[in-house]
Amino acid sequence: MIHGPDIQTAHVLNEALPYIQRLAGRTVVIKYGGNAMVDDALKTSFARNIVLMKQVGVNPVVVHGGGPQIGRMLDALGKESRFVGGMRVTDSETMDLVEMVLGGQVNKSIVSLINQHGGRAVGLTGKDGSMIRARPLAPRADEDHPDEIIDLGHVGEVEHIDPAVVHLLEHNGFIPVIAPIGVDEQGRSYNINADLVASRVAITLGAEKLLLLTNASGILDDAGELITHTTLRDVDAMIESGTIHGGMLPKVQCVREALDAGVGAVQIIDGRVENAVLLELFTDAGVGTLIRH
Secondary structure (H helix, E strand, C coil): CCCHHHHHHHHHHHHHHHHHHHHCCCEEEEEECHHHHCCHHHHHHHHHHHHHHHHCCCEEEEEECCHHHHHHHHHHCCCCCCEECCEECECHHHHHHHHHHHHHHHHHHHHHHHHHCCCCEEEEECCHHHCEEEEECCCEECCCCCCCEECCECEEEEEEECCHHHHHHHHCCCEEEEECEEECCCCCEEECCHHHHHHHHHHHHCCCEEEEEECCCCCECCCCCECCEEEHHHHHHHHHHCCCCCCHHHHHHHHHHHHHCCCCEEEEEECCCCCHHHHHHHCCCCCEEEEEC
């Protein structure tokens, strides 16, 4: 006898079909961070989502963060963190720790989990294949002491992305997992905001979609309700009115950069929801905000 749950499963699979057909053979860049990286159930569901994407013909590219993990390591070593404009001041010693945590511990744990669930993930930093050429961010004023100009040290921005190593992996059935560490012409390493790296990677790869996992439901209206679909024009109006503010502002700037450069759509999704990636990509409901030009 066919039971209700079985019928519902068939309905969900049928609902997913047009989305799978639309994305088959296309690249989707996923910025992975927040609670989805620390909760065991969410980590497992994320890994399985990425494997399933590859299995149905979509090419996922993962760019991950790791700020809390870096902070815990620095605390354990008794090294104080200083932030200016939300960015960690990073001297040479701290940069060594950042590379160890991001490029080693965090990156390899993501790779291992994806592979445990049947994927073929390969971990990278921007140093591999000279993929991410970086330059240092300009010194900036401290919010608490406006007259004090702070050199952020090894905090960088993306100057150029060379996609050759990512193309090589994609074309051979592998899933790239990228730590946001870049390198300059002199071989100096830089820690770069993962949202910015994900946006530039999506642009360079001509991605169909960019997904930004967050610890928020998405973009909310003045009443605190989730906005499921919007445009850049509406986003501008919400910034002007103050509806979009705080930590959502830099994410929206990444959205703008990606859409202006030809990425098909950007989705800010709630990484606290199990199977958030599949729900947003392959169902009618979704779990975040879809933004188009």
